[in-house]
Amino acid sequence: MLAPATIEIIKSTVPVLEKHGTAITKRFYELLFDNHPELLNVFNHANQKQGRQQAALAGAVYAAAQHIDNLEAILPVVRQIGHKHRSLGIKAEQYPIVGRNLLAAIQDVLGDAATEDVIRAWGEAYGVIADAFIGVEADMYEQAEKQEGGWAGFRAFRVERKVRESEEIASFYLVPADGKPIASYAPGQYVSVKAEIPGEPNVHIRQYSLSGAPGKPYYRISVKREDAAADRPAGKVSVYLHETVGEGDVLPLSAPAGSFTLDEGDRRPVVLISGGVGVTPLAAMLHALAERNDPNRPVAFIHAARNGDVHALRKEVEELASGRSAIRAYWCYEKPTERDRAAGAFHQEGYIDLNWLRRIVPTKDAGFYFCGPIPFMKAINRALLEWGVAPADIHYEFFGPSGRLDD
Template sequence: MLNQKTIDIIKSTVPVLEVHGTTITKRFYQRMFANHPELLNIFNHANQKQGRQQTALANAVYAAALYIDKLETILPVVKQIGHKHRSLGIKPEHYPIVGENLLGAIKEVLGDAATDEIIEAWAEAYGVIADAFISVEAEMYEQAENQPGGWADFREFVVERKVKESDVITSFYLVPKDGKEIASYEPGQYVSVKMEIPGEENTHIRQYSLSDAPGNPYYRISVKREDAIGDKPAGKVSVYLWEHVNEGDILPLSAPAGDFILDQQDDRPVVLISGGVGLTPMMSMLKTLVKTGSNRPVTFIHAAQNGNVHAMRDSVEELAAQHPQVKAFWCYEKPTEQDRAAQAFHKEGYIDLPWLQSVIADKNASFYFCGPVPFMKTVNRALKEWGVPAQDIHFEFFGPAGTLD
């Protein structure tokens, strides 16, 4: 436990972290990768370039300082990050490296303002926070390895089938190379895929949501091809999977992870809202609800640019036709002429509250949503405006966590 003096010092740094947090975390990553280039095999370089990882870490450090006397408050965040760490292979021995470089970055950015007293207090606090992560992650590693069909670290899977779902999304059906059982998972979870790309100095690890119901002899991931747009570079892993990974090839996978999961104990209606490739965890949730024989009313809402990039539409419409409790609605931002001729969508433009109110029968429901950050901000704002309680609003960021407020 931290003494009161240390707690007071940490709390006194909260305003400073609010202003300088991202500068500190940028410097932290520069220092850490310069001192430990081997860690470039674990971290997502694209998120580094876009600044998302730095911002996510700055937010986490800020929250840790703010709640340093009530760390149980941030336990959900610790668990969320813990899932990601376990799927990446972050181990206890990585924490001292992070601590040393984080303290070095604080000292460097704040200069004389980072007194010995402040640095000592942060060193002590970091030790407590790191221990919390290590113990949460130890449980996760144990659970991943010891569950039926489970394993530690990465296991080789064979691409059994490769299916193009739309102009931008392709599914990969993956079966274990050793032919043994695979671990089950909760609908909404993801796996990490570890890629060795020829000509690349480092390995690249990416998380992809499992897009089918658990209980099959395979895992399915559905990958959006990320092409370069403006100053945003192309996705190295997604483009490589699309262009070079074929049926019969091997992909190393982590055991399933993630805390964005369907609450199957709840018997109220469910609303699943997705934008773009955010539909992958929603497909897993929808397919699980019908596969388990649940009679919960399900409203499935998907927003896409148009019909050409709308993946798995037929699959959802088939489920809706077979199960009267499932209703599906499509929102197209820029419908094609074919979309118009076929009356293939229910709303043109963007999702908004009046339209949601017109297609959702009852707001006393559990809401799950996923998609690009601006899309999620819109949905989150609409649900709050409608008065949906915070405990009924569940969402997942693809990549480092951000904020929707």
């Protein structure tokens, strides 16, 4: 328990964190990697360069400061981050390292404003926050290892099949190299892939949604090749998987993790909305819903792509919808090709908007799940809130560090 005076000091720093949070976390990562370069084998370098990791940590620190007197209020965020930490292999003994470098970053950025009382208060508060994460993650490690077919750390999987799904996306069917059973997973979860790329000084770990049906003797991930663009470098791991990894090769995988999952207890209609490679977790959800085939639970599967050339898993989704009266699939193409037009391959041109959603979705009293590029998710979130969908019925997943959809 923190003393009232400590809580008061932490809460007094909330405006400071709002203003300087990203600068503090940027400095934190500089110090962390200078002092502990081995942690470059854990963190996504591209997210560092783009500032996404710094912004996500700043948001988490800000939320913790706001709710320091009631950390239970941020338990959903703790669990979400905990899933990512467990899948990456973050250990309890690394938390003090983080704490020391975070306090040093606060001092560096705030200067004289970081008084002894402020640093002491934040040291105490960090200990409480770290204990919350360590406790949640310890349970997750135990569950991952002790479940049927589960394991600790990373386990070798062999690429049984590699299938091109579109011009940008390829699927990898992964079977355990030891031939033993594998853990099941909740539709929407992901695995971490550890890539040791020739010529790279560090190991790279990336998280990819499981895109197939649970309960199979294999896992399937569907990976978009991320080429370099003006605002981002090429994706080291995605390019490696597309160009170098083939059938018969071995990849280390973590056990499935993630909190973006289908609510099995909700019997209302379901609306699955995806953009680009965001289709992957929603395809797994659709598989689960198709298997149950509840005629009284309508399912709308809505996917946005630039055009038919980059539209992955279309045939698979259409086969799942075929013969199941409760499932309807809809396609929105931003810039359809002439082939798309000639084939009548899409239902909406341009972007998914509220008017179209209202026409194809019979009710806003449903569970809404969406995933895709951040601008896409912001637009979907705005549309749903404008429609009056209850925030509790809106579920989404960020690929990479979490962010905000309301800015």
